[in-house]
Amino acid sequence: MSARKAVFAGSWYPDTSFECEKEIKNFLKQSEPGKFKKKQLFGGIVPHAGWYFSGSVACSVINALSQGNPPDVIAVFGMHLHDASPCYIMTEGSWETPFGKIKIEQQLASELVKRFDFKVETALNYTQDNTIELQLPFIKYFFDKVSIVPIGVPPVESSLEIGKAVVEISENIGFTIKVIGSTDLTHYGPNYGFMPKGKGKKAVDWVRNENDRIFIDAIVEMNPVKMLKTAFDNNNACCAGAAATAVAAAKHLGAVKAETVSYTTSYDIMADDSFVGYTGVVFE
Numbered sequence: 001m002s003a004r005k006a007v008f009a010g011s012w013y014p015d016t017s018f019e020c021e022k023e024i025k026n027f028l029k030q031s032e033p034g035k036f037k038k039k040q041l042f043g044g045i046v047p048h049a050g051w052y053f054s055g056s057v058a059c060s061v062i063n064a065l066s067q068g069n070p071p072d073v074i075a076v077f078g079m080h081l082h083d084a085s086p087c088y089i090m091t092e093g094s095w096e097t098p099f100g101k102i103k104i105e106q107q108l109a110s111e112l113v114k115r116f117d118f119k120v121e122t123a124l125n126y127t128q129d130n131t132i133e134l135q136l137p138f139i140k141y142f143f144d145k146v147s148i149v150p151i152g153v154p155p156v157e158s159s160l161e162i163g164k165a166v167v168e169i170s171e172n173i174g175f176t177i178k179v180i181g182s183t184d185l186t187h188y189g190p191n192y193g194f195m196p197k198g199k200g201k202k203a204v205d206w207v208r209n210e211n212d213r214i215f216i217d218a219i220v221e222m223n224p225v226k227m228l229k230t231a232f233d234n235n236n237a238c239c240a241g242a243a244a245t246a247v248a249a250a251k252h253l254g255a256v257k258a259e260t261v262s263y264t265t266s267y268d269i270m271a272d273d274s275f276v277g278y279t280g281v282v283f284e
Contacts, residue, residue: 020141044246049278063138071143131182184237
């Protein structure tokens, strides 16, 4: 069966297993996986910029999720969508990574398509989008045998029902599952047409300490409806639907607490008038 190409490999992240592993080992030096070793983690939130900017944050979250028994399936919610966008899913085949192919969990995906209206993507016909693909080398590295269901969800409350259904269907089939939601935070500066605080340190501090914090607080509260609203009101999440749906799914799995793993911005890596915020969160 056909495999979806890793179209961002070689640009947004390395295109060989050797170079990916080298990057991952460097990221792990910056993380604290031991703090989650005895905790049951149900899922997390990860950013999706190029690995140079946010790879360490995503790696820390996915590594934390790998502590303990591996799940059968990981549902990955993502895609840059607006409130009028359709939902997207792959229902069969696989997705390439530098570490090898990741199989699409066909049974779970097919059941979801029976319940909800999806635009079904294939290995040869899909919308090019970085939000899910950037996580796949980490998932393959830390969860070699896991299968995935990649799902694009718009920032609307009806998307939350998809998250809950992912959990219910998995339980009915007998799968163990974890969930990941992919979003970056405030996109600030002239490149993004959003600069209410001008330029310089004042702008950076506002993004870090105020605008991004509003969305992160909503994640930590595990309030998916609030997440959707604050993203709409404050322009502080590019894929609020994916993040909120992951929270809804994690709560349905039994998560009662969220913990921030890390936070950074692209400004911390490369100071510029245009920059983006990134956070990593786990649910336990």
